[in-house]
Amino acid sequence: MKSASVLFGSSSSVDALQTATAAIEAGAGVALLSIPSRAAELLLGAPLDTPAAVTAARVGGAALLTLAAAFWLARGDSQSSAARGLVAAVVIYNVAVVLILAVFGLRSEHVGVVLWPAVALHTALTVWCIVSLRYSSVAERPGKSPSEAIAQ
Numbered sequence: 001m002k003s004a005s006v007l008f009g010s011s012s013s014v015d016a017l018q019t020a021t022a023a024i025e026a027g028a029g030v031a032l033l034s035i036p037s038r039a040a041e042l043l044l045g046a047p048l049d050t051p052a053a054v055t056a057a058r059v060g061g062a063a064l065l066t067l068a069a070a071f072w073l074a075r076g077d078s079q080s081s082a083a084r085g086l087v088a089a090v091v092i093y094n095v096a097v098v099l100i101l102a103v104f105g106l107r108s109e110h111v112g113v114v115l116w117p118a119v120a121l122h123t124a125l126t127v128w129c130i131v132s133l134r135y136s137s138v139a140e141r142p143g144k145s146p147s148e149a150i151a152q
Contacts (some may be wrong), residue, residue: 014078014087014132018071021090021125026068032061043101043108043118067093078132087129094126 031039036057037047070086077083081090100118105111 008146014083014129014135015075017087017125017128017132018075018078018083022068022071022075024068024121024125025064025071029061029064029066029068033058034061036061040095041112042114044104044115045108045112078135084133087132091126091129092135094129097122098126105134 028039037049040053040057041047048057067090071090074083074086095096098119101115101122105115105119
C-alpha cells in the first residue's frame with residue numbers, strides 16, 4: 001500500500017488540489033458577491049447589517065474569485081516556481097482562515113451551520129498544500145523519483 005504522502009503528493013494530486021481549490025473558492029466568491037448577507041449568516045450565524053459590511057464581503061468575494069481563477073489556470077502545472085508560489089500563498093490564506101474562523105467560533109455564542117465544516121475544510125486544504133509543496137521540492141532532487149524521495 002502506498003503511503004499517504006505519496007498519494008497526496010503526486011503530480012496528479014497537485015492538479016486535483018488546484019482544481020479543488022479553484023472550485024471551492026469560486027463557490028465562496030460567487031456567494032459573497034451575490035448573497036453576501038446570507039453567506040455570512042451561514043458561516044457566522046448572523047447576517048451582515050450595514051452597507052459597509054456588505055461591501056467588504058463583496059470585496060472578499062472578488063478576491064476569492066481571483067484566487068479561483070489563478071488556481072484554475074494553474075491546473076496541470078505542478079512544478080513551476082509560479083505554481084509553487086501560488087500553493088505557498090494559499091497555505092498562508094488557509095491558515096489565516098482557520099485561525100480567524102476558529103477564534104470566532106470559540107468566542108461566539110452563536111455560529112453558522114457551515115463554520116466548523118469550513119474550518120475543517122481549510123485545515124485539510126492546508127495539509128494538502130503543505131504535502132504538495134514538499135512533493136514539488138523533493139521532485140527537484142536529482143537521482144530519485146518524487147515517490148522515492150518522499151518515501152524516505
